[in-house]
Amino acid sequence: xxxxxxxxxxxxxxxxxxxxLAYDNPIHIVKGRGQYLYDYKGxxxxxxxxxxxxxxxxxxxxxxxxxxxxxxxxxxxxYLHESIIDYAQNISAMLPENLEVCFFTxxxxxxxxxxxxxxxxxxxxxxxxxxxxxxxxHTQALIDVSPYKFNGKxxxxxxxxxxxxxxxxxxxxxxxxxxxxxxxYYIDKVKHLIANIQNRGKKLxxxxxxxxxxCGGQVTLPNIFLKESFKAVKEAxxxxxxxEVQIGFGRLGSHFWGFEMSNVEPDIITLGKSIGNGHPxxxxxxRKDIADFFNNGMEYFNSFGGNPVSCAxxxxxxxxxxxxxxxxxxxxxxSYLFQGLLNLKNKYEIIGDVRGRGLFLGVExxxxxxxxxxxxxxxxxxxxxxxxxxxxLSTDGPDNNVIKIKPPLVxxxxxxxxxxxxxxxxLSEMTIKVK
Amino acid sequence: xxxxxxxxxxxxxxxxxxxxLAYDNPIHIVKGRGQYLYDYKGxxxxxxxxxxxxxxxxxxxxxxxxxxxxxxxxxxxxYLHESIIDYAQNISAMLPENLEVCFFTxxxxxxxxxxxxxxxxxxxxxxxxxxxxxxxxHTQALIDVSPYKFNGKxxxxxxxxxxxxxxxxxxxxxxxxxxxxxxxYYIDKVKHLIANIQNRGKKLxxxxxxxxxxCGGQVTLPNIFLKESFKAVKEAxxxxxxxEVQIGFGRLGSHFWGFEMSNVEPDIITLGKSIGNGHPxxxxxxRKDIADFFNNGMEYFNSFGGNPVSCAxxxxxxxxxxxxxxxxxxxxxxSYLFQGLLNLKNKYEIIGDVRGRGLFLGVExxxxxxxxxxxxxxxxxxxxxxxxxxxxLSTDGPDNNVIKIKPPLVxxxxxxxxxxxxxxxxLSEMTIKVK
Numbered sequence: 001x002x003x004x005x006x007x008x009x010x011x012x013x014x015x016x017x018x019x020x021l022a023y024d025n026p027i028h029i030v031k032g033r034g035q036y037l038y039d040y041k042g043x044x045x046x047x048x049x050x051x052x053x054x055x056x057x058x059x060x061x062x063x064x065x066x067x068x069x070x071x072x073x074x075x076x077x078x079y080l081h082e083s084i085i086d087y088a089q090n091i092s093a094m095l096p097e098n099l100e101v102c103f104f105t106x107x108x109x110x111x112x113x114x115x116x117x118x119x120x121x122x123x124x125x126x127x128x129x130x131x132x133x134x135x136x137x138h139t140q141a142l143i144d145v146s147p148y149k150f151n152g153k154x155x156x157x158x159x160x161x162x163x164x165x166x167x168x169x170x171x172x173x174x175x176x177x178x179x180x181x182x183x184x185y186y187i188d189k190v191k192h193l194i195a196n197i198q199n200r201g202k203k204l205x206x207x208x209x210x211x212x213x214x215c216g217g218q219v220t221l222p223n224i225f226l227k228e229s230f231k232a233v234k235e236a237x238x239x240x241x242x243x244e245v246q247i248g249f250g251r252l253g254s255h256f257w258g259f260e261m262s263n264v265e266p267d268i269i270t271l272g273k274s275i276g277n278g279h280p281x282x283x284x285x286x287r288k289d290i291a292d293f294f295n296n297g298m299e300y301f302n303s304f305g306g307n308p309v310s311c312a313x314x315x316x317x318x319x320x321x322x323x324x325x326x327x328x329x330x331x332x333x334x335s336y337l338f339q340g341l342l343n344l345k346n347k348y349e350i351i352g353d354v355r356g357r358g359l360f361l362g363v364e365x366x367x368x369x370x371x372x373x374x375x376x377x378x379x380x381x382x383x384x385x386x387x388x389x390x391x392x393l394s395t396d397g398p399d400n401n402v403i404k405i406k407p408p409l410v411x412x413x414x415x416x417x418x419x420x421x422x423x424x425x426x427l428s429e430m431t432i433k434v435k
Numbered sequence: 436x437x438x439x440x441x442x443x444x445x446x447x448x449x450x451x452x453x454x455x456l457a458y459d460n461p462i463h464i465v466k467g468r469g470q471y472l473y474d475y476k477g478x479x480x481x482x483x484x485x486x487x488x489x490x491x492x493x494x495x496x497x498x499x500x501x502x503x504x505x506x507x508x509x510x511x512x513x514y515l516h517e518s519i520i521d522y523a524q525n526i527s528a529m530l531p532e533n534l535e536v537c538f539f540t541x542x543x544x545x546x547x548x549x550x551x552x553x554x555x556x557x558x559x560x561x562x563x564x565x566x567x568x569x570x571x572x573h574t575q576a577l578i579d580v581s582p583y584k585f586n587g588k589x590x591x592x593x594x595x596x597x598x599x600x601x602x603x604x605x606x607x608x609x610x611x612x613x614x615x616x617x618x619x620y621y622i623d624k625v626k627h628l629i630a631n632i633q634n635r636g637k638k639l640x641x642x643x644x645x646x647x648x649x650c651g652g653q654v655t656l657p658n659i660f661l662k663e664s665f666k667a668v669k670e671a672x673x674x675x676x677x678x679e680v681q682i683g684f685g686r687l688g689s690h691f692w693g694f695e696m697s698n699v700e701p702d703i704i705t706l707g708k709s710i711g712n713g714h715p716x717x718x719x720x721x722r723k724d725i726a727d728f729f730n731n732g733m734e735y736f737n738s739f740g741g742n743p744v745s746c747a748x749x750x751x752x753x754x755x756x757x758x759x760x761x762x763x764x765x766x767x768x769x770s771y772l773f774q775g776l777l778n779l780k781n782k783y784e785i786i787g788d789v790r791g792r793g794l795f796l797g798v799e800x801x802x803x804x805x806x807x808x809x810x811x812x813x814x815x816x817x818x819x820x821x822x823x824x825x826x827x828l829s830t831d832g833p834d835n836n837v838i839k840i841k842p843p844l845v846x847x848x849x850x851x852x853x854x855x856x857x858x859x860x861x862l863s864e865m866t867i868k869v870k
Contacts, residue, residue, distance in 0.1 A: 007515050014523035015512070016538045016726045018735035022513040029514040031507055037514075050510060052738055058506055067502040071493055072466055074713035075485060077450070078457040079464040079472075080442050088449035103451045106541040106715040107739055113548075113574045120575070138735060139548045140555070140576035153732030273738050278509035280541040280715035280739040291451045297588030300453035300573060303487055303708050304542055304715035 003040075004028055022394060023387045032057025035408045035415060037392065045390045046415055051360070051406035054249060054274030055320040062277045065316035069309045077104070077306045087311040090318060091271075091283065094256060099269060101291035103284040104306030108245035108272025109137030111282040112208070115268045116141050118286060118294045119206035119239040126161040127197050129190065129207040129233065133167050133216030133398045136208060136243055145208055148215045148398070161202075163193045165229075167398075169219045171353040171364060172372060183224045190229040194236045204238035211258030214246040217397025218362025218404055220355055223262035230264045239290070242266035245282070246360070249274045250321050251409060253331025253358030261357070279313040280304070326409040327358075333411055334358035340420040347424075350375055350432045361405040364397070368433050374399035378430065385426040391419055438475075439463060457829060458822045467492025470843045470850060472827065480825045481850055486795070486841035489684060489709030490755040497712045500751035504744045512539070512741045522746040525753060526706075526718065529691060534704060536726035538719040539741030543680035543707025544572030546717040547643070550703045551576050553721060553729045554641035554674040561596040562632050564625065564642040564668065568602050568651030568833045571643055571678055580643055583650045583833070596637075598628045600664075602833075604654045606788040606799060607807060618659045625664040629671045639673035646693030649681040652832025653797025653839055655790055658697035665699045674725070677701035680717070681795070684709045685756050686844060688766025688793030696792070714748040715739070761844040762793075768846055769793035775855040782859075785810055785867045796840040799832070803868050809834035813865065820861040826854055 001009070007028060008021075027045065031038040034056040037045045047053070055062065069083075077084060088102040105111045120126055128145050130136075135148035143149045147164050150157055158164060166174045168186040175185035190207075197204050207229065213219045230240050247258040248271050259266050267290060272282035282305075286294075294300075304310065321327065338354065341363055345351040352366035365375035365382070379401045383393045394404050407415070436444070442463060443456075462480065466473040469491040472480045482488070490497065504518075512519060523537040540546045555561055563580050565571075570583035578584045582599050585592055593599060601609045603621040610620035625642075632639050646661065648654045665675050682693040683706050694701050702725060707717035717740075721729075729735075739745065756762065773789065776798055780786040787801035800810035800817070814836040818828045829839050842850070 004515070007517060007520065010524070011515065011520045014520055014527055014535060014537055015741075016536050016735065017730040018538070018726070018733070019512050019741070020734050020736070021515065027514050029508065029510060029516060032510060037508075037510065052511065053509075057510070058508065063502070063505045066505055067498070070498045070501055073464065073472075073493065074488075075464060075467060075472065075492070076487065077454050079462050080439070080446065080456065081464060082442060085442065085446050085449055089445070092449055100449060101451050102449055103453070107545065107737070109737075110542065110544065110574070117575050117578070138737060139545070139574045140552050141574060143552070149733060155733060278739065278742060278744070280745070291453070295452040298453070298584060298590060299455050300451065301455070302542070302544075302573060304713065306450070306454070307713060309713070310715070 024384050025387065027387070035411050043390060045392050046418060047392050048405050048407040048411070048419055049392045049394050050408060051246060051251065052273045052278050053408045054251070054277050055317055055324070055326060056408045056410040059277060059320055061320050062313055062316045065312045066279065066309055069312035074307050074309045076303060081308050083308050083311040083315065084306045087315045090315065092285065095269070095285060096265060098287045099266065099285050101286055101288050103300060104310065105282045105284060105302055106280040106304050108270060108282050109139050109142055110302070110305070111270040111272055111284040112136045112243060112245070113139045113141050114284045115208070115241045115270050116145065116206065118268060118284070118290060119241060121296070122239055122290060122293055123203050123205040123237060125203040125205040127163070127202050127205050128161060129163050129165060129193055129204065129238070131165050131167060131209055131213060131216065133219070134210060134213055135215035152398070163197065165189050165193065167213070167216060167219060168221055168225045170222070171355070183222045186225050187228040191232050194232055198236065204233065204236045206239045206241055207233040208241040208243060210243045210246065211261055212247050212356060212360060215396050217364065217402035218356045218360065220357060226262040226264050239267040240264070241268045241270065243270050245270060245272035250327030251330055251358055251360050251406070253327060253334045256327060275317060276310060276313045277317050279310060281310040281314050330358040330409050333413055333416055334361065336413055337361060337405065337416040337419070340416060344420065344424060344427070347434055348427050348432050349435055350378060350427065359405070359407055359409060359411060363403040363405070365401050365403065374401035376401040379403055381430060382426050385429060386422060389422045389426065391422055459819050460822065462822070470846050478825060480827050481853060482827050483840050483842040483846070483854055484827045484829050485843060486681060486686065487708045487713050488843045489686070489712050490752055490759070490761060491843045491845040494712060494755055496755050497748060497751045500747045501714065501744060504747035509742050509744045511738060516743050518743050518746040518750065519741045522750045525750065527720065530704070530720060531700060533722045534701065534720050536721055536723050538735060539745065540717045540719060540737055541715040541739050543705060543717050544574050544577055545737070545740070546705040546707055546719040547571045547678060547680070548574045548576050549719045550643070550676045550705050551580065551641065553703060553719070553725060554676060556731070557674055557725060557728055558638050558640040558672060560638040560640040562598070562637050562640050563596060564598050564600060564628055564639065564673070566600050566602060566644055566648060566651065568654070569645060569648055570650035598632065600624045600628065602648070602651060602654060603656055603660045605657070606790070618657045621660050622663040626667050629667055633671065639668065639671045641674045641676055642668040643676040643678060645678045645681065646696055647682050647791060647795055650831050652799065652837035653791045653795065655792060661697040661699050674702040675699070676703045676705065678705050680705055680707035681841070685762030686765055686793055686795050686841070688762060688769045691762060710752065711745060711748045712752050714745060716745040716749050765793040765844050768848055768851055769796065771848055772796060772840065772851040772854070775851060779855065779859060779862070782869055783862050783867050784870055785813060785862065794840070794842055794844055794846060798838040798840070800836050800838065809836035811836040814838055816865060817861050820864060821857060824857045824861065826857055
């Protein structure tokens with residue numbers, strides 16, 4: 001048995017099979033640097049998918065911040081410590097003025113779960129509006145508001161308090177078949193759902209949304225949709241929760257946060273993944289009045305959340321983003337990559353849509369015969385062939401036919417060229433029809 | 436305004452008020468070493484309460500393991516990496532043979548939430564049996580099974596699928612007033628609840644339990660209660676989830692895990708807190724057949740869970756526990772401390788009960804006039820006076836009248852003597868009546 005097969009076999013015994021491995025031919029990674037990962041044989045891979053390693057794998061300033069604080073103190077938030085307060089202030093300074101109260105947690109899931117709890121309690125209701133294809137995390141309460149999971153494999157459908165808006169997807173959304181106006185169709189859906197909830201004598205608790213859906217297939221929600229749906233939700237007294245776990249911290253290039261694209265005012269935002277460059281850290285941020293209302297006598301204690309090490313790491317990541325001007329890089333390289341992907345779209349029939357913003361892009365593959373049919377097998381094959389060319393990507397979306405590009409923000413033009421050339425070659429190798 | 440008051444004021448602006456501060460006179464901690472914490476003025480505190488810092492604050496081997504791996508690679512579980520597999524094997528080797536499949540997560544809450552999901556899906560049911568006063572974590576689903584929260588301040592009571600067993604507390608349990616036999620009374624409650632669930636045409640999903648209740652007030656569940664209730668639950672098809680988050684990893688001295696005290700066979704166990712000595716790490720471990728059943732097509736992805744850094748830290752903690760024989764120390768120092776506390780119980784009327792195991796002890800304070808009335812104010816005062824003598828403790832239990840002792844396992848006899856002498860002095864200062 002090969003070394004790799006032995007490891008896979010042993011993994012199969014001790015690690016849950018629900019933890020999947022990427023690629024038909026899994027990779028045994030042992031080292032990371034910047035936008036590169038290295039396997040045990042020393043092969044170098046261009047990492048175009050790990051948005052968690054936001055400022056680059058093993059960034060020395062982040063590693064050093066963790067080590068310095070690990071040596072000094074790592075304890076819980078029941079003692080005073082300045083770094084958590086300074087860090088909270090620094091995060092808050094980058095947000096609209098009224099988003100200033102922080103709850104520190106250990107994962108995007110913990111932050112989204114807490115956001116739900118805050119909204120449930122605020123409105124004494126569970127009634128929730130969510131977007132088709134959305135994923136917000138792995139806890140029980142989050143599976144319940146994640147159509148990606150409850151309508152996906154192994155899911156058991158929507159609970160009665162969960163109301164799903166069809167994906168406002170300009171390319172393949174259900175407005176097309178119905179021949180209705182794009183944004184209006186989905187805005188009306190939101191208004192209709194709210195009316196339904198109210199007609200049943202219930203109150204809307206919350207609307208949770210990613211401004212660009214990650215697992216949903218890198219679908220950017222139209223500005224007017226977000227604007228109008230926030231307006232309707234707020235009129236009904238619901239809280240608007242913006243999940244920035246995948247897209248926050250400058251990844252979009254044009255904006256530091258996703259919600260800024262449509263200039264809406266979230267009641268709660270949640271940050272995770274990139275916030276600690278891989279260190280388990282996340283935060284839920286809300287208004288003072290909402291945080292005060294939540295403080296009804298029930299303590300919120302989080303064993304690890306907001307410990308001095310996590311805060312030192314979070315601060316270092318924030319510093320590096322600024323010092324290295326990574327948001328500008330995301331804008332420049334992202335725009336360049338986007339244009340290159342558009343050129344490939346003009347060449348190959350199979351590329352139905354190129355979308356996203358900055359270094360959070362999606363390439364939707366569709367059947368050459370019918371643009372409304374997802375080319376899922378082809379997307380999987382392309383990603384596996386790219387992996388064989390040492391470029392790491394993945395697929396997602398309800399049909400797994402959207403190739404996701406979300407590299408560490410140190411990704412450069414040369415990396416973009418290599419990705420584009422390789423993708424062109426892969427599509428050729430697959431004998432994909434040229435227009 | 437004093438420096439401390441300035442920090443508290445700034446904290447009040449940026450950190451949620453639901454995050455509480457310990458002590459009437461909060462401490463500004465800046466350094467940790469072994470069983471000691473140091474404030475910004477250089478004052479040294481004996482830490483008798485932070486069970487998360489299991490092998491001692493800032494243990495150099497744990498710090499070094501984190502730094503070494505942070506420099507090398509920190510990525511997710513979709514790639515092969517040996518350290519997660521080896522670590523899972525090493526954890527599994529310390530458990531009953533059939534508990535071998537690991538799900539890595541970032542907090543006890545994530546692990547308990549996942550344990551619930553596994554049990555819900557296994558039995559296609561939410562019906563849950565829980566112990567009065569129990570706390571299992573902060574997610575929505577865990578608040579629902581934590582009477583400590585849903586029956587505590589700000590709570591909204593039990594949901595219809597949650598069934599609460601009165602606390603099997605030998606000292607003050609409700610069997611006393613009813614003049615019924617201790618263990619049998621609570622075992623019958625379990626059987627009665629199961630029958631009720633079945634009579635309603637429902638299936639029992641799970642029984643979740645800490646062998647020694649932490650937040651519940653350091654109450655050790657009687658062996659025969661656990662034995663018989665596990666038997667009844669398993670006969671009804673329910674899964675037995677043992678929450679070892681607070682007590683696992685040798686803290687009890689006599690046993691490495693809490694469930695070993697009563698020789699029961701958990702279907703799922705959850706580990707957290709101490710597992711990473713403060714690093715956000717946790718794990719849910721179950722049988723292969725249960726893990727396979729859970730693997731129904733829905734992937735479980737955890738952005739940070741099981742990353743190489745977390746696993747290196749977890750392995751280092753495991754190594755230190757063995758190398759420094761900390762379980763034996765917990766047994767020896769714990770037994771010594773327990774005897775010393777019993778001596779104080781014999782001296783002071785206010786000490787109603789001394790309980791727990793190893794370095795996980797509780798001292799219940801009761802009114803001198805009536806042993807069934809909790810001396811909550813006195814417990815709070817004692818803990819604040821101990822803090823002024825530079826010893827860190829806390830109170831818990833439904834009435835907050837149980838003083839909790841759960842120090843880093845490097846706590847020594849001299850520390851125990853200092854704690855005992857100081858506690859004696861504090862009770863004298865409070866002019867507590869001597870027997």
